[in-house]
Amino acid sequence: MTDDKTAPLVSPNDLPVLQGSYRFDGRNYLQWSQLVRTTLKGRKKLNHLEGNPPTTTDPKYEAWDDEDALIMTWLWHSMTPKISHNYMFFPTAKEIWNNLSQAYSMKKDTTTCYEIENKIFNTKQESLSVTDYYGMLNRLWIELDQYQNLTMQRTPDSTTLT
Structure with a gap:
């Protein structure tokens, strides 16, 4: 969660359905990742990809974990099924994000x-x-x-x- 105690929880309706050319298909990583980052940043949830989760003993952990599960589901649905199947058993959105970056980002290529x-x-x-x-x-x-x-x-x- 963000440090802002008033930040609302993300709901399934807060995240757009990505269709067609906006869905990640293995060839459009840069565009897709920019769309994902911008969408989550606009909802003050980018910390799920870049930050660290609260400890499991933190009172905020349960709400963070619920939010992270929604973001993970949204990430899966923003990819083609062929790609999303490879990420179904990652424990957090951040781990999905980091693995996708390692596998598909071609920075300095x-x-x-x-x-x-x-x-x-x-x-x-x-x-x-x-x-x-x-x-x-x-x-x-x-x-x-x-x-x-x-x-x-x-x-x-x-x-x-x-």
């Missing part, structure tokens, strides 16, 4: 980075509108940034870049 850079270099506007062309390049740039795991340190980087 130089081959993938090369392929994206190649797509960027070879992309031509042709019959696309300027807006559509920019949108296509922007998606590729954002995807490349995700694989390269670049983070700007505000003060040092802004000083360097000015």
